[in-house]
Amino acid sequence: MTKTEETISKTQAFYNKFSQKLLDENLWFAIGESVLKIVAILIISGLLIRIGKLAIHNFFRMRTKAPMRVSERRETTLQKLLENILTYVVYFITIMSILSALTINVQAMLAGAGIVGLAVGFGAQSLVKDIITGFFIIFEDQFSVGDYVRIGQFEGTxxxxxxxxxxxxxxxxxxxxxxxxxIVEVTNFSLYNSVSVLDIGIAYEGDIEYAEKVIQEYLETTTEKYPELVKTPELLGVQQFGASEVVLRIVAETLPMKHWYMGRKLRKDIKLVLDEHGIEIPFPRMVMYSRQEGGAQKEFGK
Incomplete structure (x- = not known):
């Protein structure tokens, strides 16, 4: 038998063997069974994740009615964390179940993964550090979901x-x-009440005592108008002497993260109140000198 005939014979034998495999009912039955198992595993996994998240949501919703409860921001953080853990666990079990349905020895794989994981662990110190730090962030309640924080160069919610x-x-x-x-240093703006600091300028020509009286009378009415204020804003008095103004400082304690909003509102209202009482807000002034034959003459302009 020549080499060509031998190759053809081997090819024919392989084709016949492959054809017999394709026509084997047990093979297709096993494939169909594996596909059905995988589809069932995926459906059950999706249902478990949905039911688990719904159960977690209902649990925390019931806790809102309990007399003993933690803060809402901390509950939101724990809820999202538990949902993430549930998702990771279900995904891991799903992958292992699919591999088992494909007749892959999962136990041997896990044993091998343990050995490989030990070797990789020395190079995954940053990952371990991230997980440990995340645990302490949540455990110590350094900040929670919904808080406004500054971490390094990043600031936001x-x-x-x-x-x-x-x-x-x-x-x-x-x-x-x-x-x-x-995350090394964190500035959390949402834990306690905020403070809005306002500097109001009054012209040197104005009556400072009268301006303080007008502003104080207005401040007494702000708590009824703005529920964001914790208490009546305090007029501290003269803060400094500017180039063309006497600066009065006002301090207003507000609910967390409401100091920017209240600062804008109070500045607008104070400007309107001062205008109503004829109290002038200072603006830049310019002094001009003109040289004439009779001597220098000074002119004032605004």
Whole structure:
């Protein structure tokens, strides 16, 4: 038998063997069974995730009616964290079940993964650091979902806290994703009441005592008008002497993160009140000198 005939014979034998495999009912039965198992596993996994998230949501909703409860911001953080953990666990079990349905030895794979994981663990110190830091952020309640924080160069509202990363949404809409291990210093603006500091300028020619009286009378009415104020704003008095003004300082304690809003409102109202009482707000003044034959003559202009 020549070499060509031998090759043809082997090819024919392989084709016959492959054809017999394709026509084997047991093979197609096993494939169909595996496909059905995988589809069932995926459907059950999706249902478990939905039911689990619904159960977590209902649990925290019931806690809002309980007499003993933690703060709403902390409950929101724990709810998102539990949902993430549930998703990771279900996904892991799903992958293992699918591999098992494909007749892959999962136990041997897990044993091998343990050995490989030990070796990889030495190079995954940053990942471990992120997870440990994330745990302490949540455990110590350093900040929670919905808080307005500043972390390094990023400032915004906390959208999500995970075991590995934290998501911060800036004022202009960008989402900043920070590894928890990189979080060293945090400024949380949402834990306690905020303070709005207003500097109001009064012209040197104006009556300072009268201006203070008008402003104080207005401040007494602000708590009824603005529920964001914790108490009546306080007029501290003269803060400094400016180039063309006497600066009066007002301090207003507001609800957390309402100091910017109240600062804008109070400045507008105070300007209108001062205008109603004829109290002048200072503006830049310019002094001009003109040299003439009879001597220097000074002119004042505004």
């Amino acid at each position: 906390v959208e999500e806290i995970g075991l590995r990363t934290t998501k911060i949404k800036s004022f202009t809409g960008e989402i900043n994703i920070l590894p928890n291990g990189s």
